[in-house]
Structures are given as C-alpha cells and as structure tokens.
Amino acid sequence: MKMKRAFAGMLMLALVTSVASAQQPGPPPSPPAETSTKLGGKAVTIKYSAPSVKGRKIFNGAGALQPDGSVWRAGANNATALHTDGDITIGNIHVPAGDYTLYVQLDPKGWQLIVSKQTGQWGINRDGSTTLDKGQEVGRIPMKMSKPDSLVETYKMTLAAAGGNKGTLTLEWENKKASVDFTAK
Numbered sequence: 337m338k339m340k341r342a343f344a345g346m347l348m349l350a351l352v353t354s355v356a357s358a359q360q361p362g363p364p365p366s367p368p369a370e371t372s373t374k375l376g377g378k379a380v381t382i383k384y385s386a387p388s389v390k391g392r393k394i395f396n397g398a399g400a401l402q403p404d405g406s407v408w409r410a411g412a413n414n415a416t417a418l419h420t421d422g423d424i425t426i427g428n429i430h431v432p433a434g435d436y437t438l439y440v441q442l443d444p445k446g447w448q449l450i451v452s453k454q455t456g457q458w459g460i461n462r463d464g465s466t467t468l469d470k471g472q473e474v475g476r477i478p479m480k481m482s483k484p485d486s487l488v489e490t491y492k493m494t495l496a497a498a499g500g501n502k503g504t505l506t507l508e509w510e511n512k513k514a515s516v517d518f519t520a521k
Contacts, residue, residue: 366412373495375503375520378422380495382438382505384411388490394510395442407450407466408440409459410507411491415439415467417455423521426451426505427477439468440507440514441476447514448476449505479507479514487511 365387372381394401402408410416418436425431431451439450454472461467491509498504498517506515 371493371495373497373503375497376422376501378420378520380424381419382416382493382495384416384493385413386491387412389487389510395512402442404442404444406442407468408442410438410440413459415457415459424518426518427516429475429477431474436474439466446481447479449479449516450476477516479516482513483511484508484513
C-alpha cells in the first residue's frame with residue numbers, strides 16, 4: 337500500500353512539473369532587439385522587434401507579408417523607436433536630439449526611411465493598416481537598396497560608425513538590404 341502511495345505521489349509530482357513547464361512561455365516570436373552607436377560622443381539607439389522569415393514570403397509581390405507600396409513599421413510589434421542624444425542628419429533630413437519612430441515606405445522602385453515625431457504607438461492598426469500619422473513626419477529619406485549574400489532569416493537593424501561623425505543605418509531581412517547614411521552635428 338505504501339508503495340502504491342509513493343508511486344502515485346511521484347506520478348502526481350511528475351504531472352504537475354510537466355504541466356507547469358508546458359505553461360512557461362518560450363521566447364517571443366519576434367524578440368526585442370537593439371542597435372546603437374556613438375558619433376561625436378552622442379549615442380544613437382534604435383529599439384525594434386526582430387521577426388523571422390519562418391518560410392514566409394516577406395517582400396515583393398502577391399502574397400507577401402509586407403506588400404509593395406505599404407508602410408512598414410520596420411520590425412514587428414511596437415513601431416521601431418529611434419533615440420538620439422544629439423542632433424543628426426539622416427540623408428538630407430535634420431533630426432534634432434530626442435525620440436522618434438521609424439517606418440519604411442516599401443516602394444518597389446526604392447524604399448524610403450520615414451522619421452516620425454510620433455512615439456509609443458503599436459506598429460499597425462487592428463485592420464492591418466499603418467499607425468503612421470503623416471502629419472507627424474519629420475521627413476522621408478531614399479534608401480540604398482541591395483541584396484544580402486544569403487537569406488537573412490531574422491530581421492536585423494545595424495547602426496555602424498563610419499569614421500568621424502558619420503554612420504550608416506542598415507536594415508536586412510529575407511532577400512532585402514536597405515541602408516541610409518547619417519551624420520552627427
């Protein structure tokens with residue numbers, strides 16, 4: 337009888353442990369990511385969520401997750417956040433020190449980076465449309481388009497110093513690579 341109780345107790349403990357571990361959340365499907373650099377002693381930081389391809393068609397044409405002509409939140413979940421400790425110029429757009437949101441206009445002829453004064457918003461509305469308020473735009477900057485050497489499974493943004501007060505922002509995902517130069521004041 338004692339043996340049956342001990343066995344039942346161990347079985348119950350194993351079941352509870354199994355159920356508890358099954359209920360533990362795994363990593364989010366689009367985990368938070370960050371990139372930063374310093375130019376002229378001032379930090380420039382971007383926070384975004386990094387989705388993965390997972391066998392989906394991400395860009396270009398019918399059935400793409402991010403359709404041609406749409407405005408993309410430059411990541412997943414919340415819209416992508418830019419913070420700069422000092423004034424910078426992205427392309428030809430002056431961006432004063434502060435907080436901003438980044439979007440990308442997915443034009444098949446060439447992408448444009450959009451800098452917005454709007455902050456803290458989710459990246460898309462319930463109907464799938466963009467949360468970008470055009471009245472809050474600081475400006476749009478044409479991006480240099482290229483193709484990565486191989487498929488980029490997980491979306492990646494990189495801020496890299498290019499010497500002196502110059503830097504480059506690069507976005508890479510699936511079969512697309514887009515970049516834009518910036519300078520610190």
